[in-house]
Amino acid sequence: DDDExxxxxxxxxxxxxxxxxxxxxxxxxxxxxxxEFAKQFKLxxxxxxxxxxxxxxxxxAQRGPSYSQSAICRFEKLDITPKSATKIxxxxxxxxxxxxxxxxxxxxxxxxxxxxxxxxxNAKKRKRRTSFTPQAIEILNDAFEINTHPSGVEMTALxxxxxxxxxxxxxxxxxxxxxxxxxxxxxxxxxxxxxxE
Amino acid sequence: DDDExxxxxxxxxxxxxxxxxxxxxxxxxxxxxxxEFAKQFKLxxxxxxxxxxxxxxxxxAQRGPSYSQSAICRFEKLDITPKSATKIxxxxxxxxxxxxxxxxxxxxxxxxxxxxxxxxxNAKKRKRRTSFTPQAIEILNDAFEINTHPSGVEMTALxxxxxxxxxxxxxxxxxxxxxxxxxxxxxxxxxxxxxxE
DNA sequence: AGCATAAATAATAA
DNA sequence: TTATTATTTATGCT
Numbered sequence: 239d240d241d242e243x244x245x246x247x248x249x250x251x252x253x254x255x256x257x258x259x260x261x262x263x264x265x266x267x268x269x270x271x272x273x274e275f276a277k278q279f280k281l282x283x284x285x286x287x288x289x290x291x292x293x294x295x296x297x298x299a300q301r302g303p304s305y306s307q308s309a310i311c312r313f314e315k316l317d318i319t320p321k322s323a324t325k326i327x328x329x330x331x332x333x334x335x336x337x338x339x340x341x342x343x344x345x346x347x348x349x350x351x352x353x354x355x356x357x358x359x360n361a362k363k364r365k366r367r368t369s370f371t372p373q374a375i376e377i378l379n380d381a382f383e384i385n386t387h388p389s390g391v392e393m394t395a396l397x398x399x400x401x402x403x404x405x406x407x408x409x410x411x412x413x414x415x416x417x418x419x420x421x422x423x424x425x426x427x428x429x430x431x432x433x434x435e
Numbered sequence: 436d437d438d439e440x441x442x443x444x445x446x447x448x449x450x451x452x453x454x455x456x457x458x459x460x461x462x463x464x465x466x467x468x469x470x471e472f473a474k475q476f477k478l479x480x481x482x483x484x485x486x487x488x489x490x491x492x493x494x495x496a497q498r499g500p501s502y503s504q505s506a507i508c509r510f511e512k513l514d515i516t517p518k519s520a521t522k523i524x525x526x527x528x529x530x531x532x533x534x535x536x537x538x539x540x541x542x543x544x545x546x547x548x549x550x551x552x553x554x555x556x557n558a559k560k561r562k563r564r565t566s567f568t569p570q571a572i573e574i575l576n577d578a579f580e581i582n583t584h585p586s587g588v589e590m591t592a593l594x595x596x597x598x599x600x601x602x603x604x605x606x607x608x609x610x611x612x613x614x615x616x617x618x619x620x621x622x623x624x625x626x627x628x629x630x631x632e
Numbered sequence: 633a634g635c636a637t638a639a640a641t642a643a644t645a646a
Numbered sequence: 647t648t649a650t651t652a653t654t655t656a657t658g659c660t
Contacts, residue, residue: 284481289641306647311643367638367657406638413638416652486654503634508656519633 245269245316245323267320275327280314282334290314296333303329370410374400378407382414442466442513442520464517472524477511479531483538487511493530500526567607571597575604579611 243251249269252262262269283293290310298304305313305326312318313326370378381388381396388396388411397404440448446466449459459466480490487507495501502510502523509515510523567575578585578593585593585608594601 281478281482285478290643291641307641308643308647311641315643317643364656365639369638369658409639412651417637419652487656488654504654505634505656508654509633512656514656 242319242321244318245272245320248320249273249316264320267324269320272320272323272327273316275331276314276316276323279330279334282338286337288337293333296337297329300333305329368402368406370402374402378410378414382411386411386415386418439516439518441515442469442517445517446470446513461517464521466517469517469520469524470513472528473511473513473520476527476531479535483534485534490530493534494526497530502526565599565603567599571599575607575611579608583608583612583615 248264249262260270283290288296289307291307293310294305294307298306303325309326310330313323313330316323318326377400378396381392385392393407393411394404397407400407442461445461446459457467480487486504488504491502491504491507495503500522506523507527510520510527513520515523574597575593578589582589590604590608591601594604597604
């Protein structure tokens with residue numbers, strides 16, 4: 239049954255507990271305790287310098303149950319049922335413990351030892367920021383005006399015409415849609431402001 | 436000179452130190468210590484659930500030096516010169532301390548206090564009005580008579596000679612020029628008035 | 633050192 | 647789970 243309420247929603251629906259962390263229990267599961275664990279898990283993950291994606295990959299690389307980036311995300315936000323959380327928690331707890339024992343020195347020493355963690359995980363460096371030529375920008379803008387969601391084929395065509403990586407083109411459209419959305423939001427904000435005066 | 440190497444690049448160029456955190460020093464600045472601070476700063480920021488953007492906004496809303504999201508980003512990555520880092524560090528340190536004292540309970544209680552944080556940390560306090568000694572006024576007036584637009588170097592010299600903040604000196608000149616302009620305008624107004632009658 | 637925005641990460645939809 | 651959007655971080659410019 240997936241219509242059960244999530245931990246987050248259950249806790250949110252509670253009357254104001256005046257910032258107390260008390261033992262809210264559902265089906266014998268202590269939600270406040272789970273919340274605290276989720277928070278600490280995230281902090282420990284960040285202290286190790288790991289992303290949700292990396293933890294997900296690491297989990298799926300070992301035997302036993304594995305979870306995706308999205309699953310980690312939902313766990314950290316407690317956007318899951320108490321039952322589900324109870325199943326996931328020990329897996330994460332064990333994995334985090336092992337990771338800290340092995341790579342805890344990274345806290346002090348930077349990414350030196352990371353090599354061992356997952357050979358390829360740490361290897362990837364951030365892609366260099368692309369700078370588009372004005373001509374390319376113009377063509378991209380024209381294409382965007384015609385269609386904000388070009389198909390794969392169209393993007394491939396643009397990619398080869400402009401001689402940029404296809405992925406770079408894809409991201410350009412993502413960011414462009416974002417920018418458009420933001421500017422619309424800003425305009426609406428202004429309009430509202432004006433009419434309300 | 437902005438071609439000086441950054442802390443990150445300096446540390447990276449070092450021969451493998453076998454995971455030791457030793458005191459690498461440049462210009463009397465301990466780079467390893469700075470690295471540790473930057474790492475802890477990030478962790479503390481995340482523990483408070485704040486983004487770089489939020490810290491940047493909070494900083495720019497209080498008096499004293501302020502830094503943008505980009506600056507915070509570069510500091511955390513140590514993508515800055517040792518000298519620059521030394522200037523920024525105390526500002527971040529003080530701010531983080533204040534933030535933790537005030538909003539540390541957020542660590543336990545979730546984002547309840549976020550609004551308070553922004554409101555409170557954003558409350559920019561007005562700088563206390565400076566009062567100049569008669570001696571200082573005299574020296575400033577003399578300088579103004581020679582040059583109404585002193586260069587940066589000259590203002591710095593005045594600042595250290597008179598022992599006032601450089602910014603205070605800069606503002607004094609701004610205000611003085613304004614006063615001069617006003618008095619000229621007033622004189623002209625009178626003159627016009629007289630001739631037209 | 634800050635703006636604009638590309639790229640990476642987290643969150644949500646499908 | 648995978649695909650996409652939303653948010654945050656990082657970086658090329660000046």
